[in-house]
Amino acid sequence: MTYCVGLLLETGLVMASDSRTNAGVDHVATFPKMTNFSIAGERVLVVLTSGNLAISQAVVSHLHKAIAENIEPNLHSVTNMFDAARIVGDALRAVHHEDAEHLRKHQAEFNQAILLGGQIQGESPRLFNIYAAGNFIEACAETPYFQIGETKYGKPILDRVIENRSDLNEAAKCTLISFDSTIRSNLSVGTPIDLMVYKSGSFTTDCIQRITDSDPYFSMLRKSWAEGLRRVFAEIPNPDWCR
C-alpha cells in the first residue's frame, strides 16, 4: 500500500509520500515514491506515485528518458503545468500499452494513481491527480487537496483543518498528522516520509526532506497529538446512559 497527499494552497504546495511497499505481509520493502523533476529557478515538478511499484518505476523512467534524450514534449521543455500533467498521463498510457495485457494474464490489475504538483515560470502553482487511464483532474480553491493510496484514515484531519488559505507550515503539520493516523492504522504504510513544502514563486526544492521515525519534530508531533486527543476526549463529559 501507499499513502500520498498533495495540497494546493494560496501560498504554495505541500506534497508528501510514505515509502513502504509490500507484496503480501512477508515481502515488505522501502522505496521512495516521490520523484523530483525540477530545474532550480525555472520550474518545480514533483511526482508522487501509488499502485504497482513496477508500473510506477516504468512511468518515472519514461519521463526521465524523454528528458535525457530530448524527446518532445518532456517535463523540462513543457511551458505549463497542464501540459506537464498530459505528459505524465501519456507516460502512464504508454506503460499501460506495454504491460496491462501481461498483468491481466496474472490476475494483476492496472490500478495506478499519480499526483503531480509544481510551478512553471509564468503560472501559479498547480496540482493534478492523474488516473490510471491517463486523464486527470486539477485541484482548486474549493477542493485544495488530493490523496492517493490508503486515503481514509488520514482524511478526517485534512477535512477539518485544510483550506486553500492555510499557512504552509501549518499545512505541513496537518499533513504529518494525517500520515500519523494512517501509519497507526495500516501496517502497509510506513516511514520515512518524503515531504516537500514549496513556497510559491521560490522555484526551489530546498524544502524537500526525508522524515524518519526519529525526526525530532515528527516525534514531538505524534506524542502531542496523541496526548491532546486523549485530553480532549477526557474533557468531554460522558453520557449517563448506563448506571
Next chain:
Amino acid sequence: MTYCVGLLLETGLVMASDSRTNAGVDHVATFPKMTNFSIAGERVLVVLTSGNLAISQAVVSHLHKAIAENIEPNLHSVTNMFDAARIVGDALRAVHHEDAEHLRKHQAEFNQAILLGGQIQGESPRLFNIYAAGNFIEACAETPYFQIGETKYGKPILDRVIENRSDLNEAAKCTLISFDSTIRSNLSVGTPIDLMVYKSGSFTTDCIQRITDSDPYFSMLRKSWAEGLRRVFAEIPNPDWCR
C-alpha cells in the same frame, strides 16, 4: 453503505449502527440495522447488519420465523452465545443458498457482515463478527471491538481509546465520536444512530436508544470534539521548514 460497531468490555457491551441505505446517490433511504432478539431478565441478543439490505432483512426474517414457529434451534431457545452465533451464521447460509446464484446473474455480490452481541444467563457477555460464509470470530480482551461496513474513518479513535477495561459510558462516548468521523467523511453513512449500552448481568435492553442529529448529547459531543481537535492542532507548534 453502513457503519456498525460492537465493543466487548469487562463491564458490558456497546453496540451501534447507522441507518442510511443507498443504491447509488439518487436512492437514499433510512432503515434501522439493529435488531433486538432479547427476552428481558433472561437473555440479551442484538444483531447489527451490513451489506445488501434485502439479504439483511431475509436473515432477520429467518431468525424471527424460527422463534415464532418454534423451529429448533432458535435464538430464544439456545443456551449459549456461541450457538446463537451459529444460528445467525446458518440463517446467512440459508439466504446465500436461496439468493446468491440469482444475485450473481445481476453482477451483485453476496457481501454481508453481521455483528451479534449479547449475554445469556450463565455466561458473560460475548460479541461475534459473522462473515458472509456464515463462519465467525469472537472478540476477546486483546481485541475488544469489531466494525463492519465503512470501517476506516472511525477506526483511529477506537484504537486510541478503547480497551477491554474502558468504562461503558466512556466507550459509548468514543463510539459516537467514531460515528461522527465516519458520518463527516462518508455521505452514505447517516443518522439516526441506534445505540445500545448494555451493563453485564442486567439482562435488559432499556439502554437502547435512537440518536438523531438534534440529540442534545450528540450535538454537544460533535461540537466539543471539533473544537477540541482544532485547539490541540493549534497548540502544537508549526514546523519552520518554509520561511
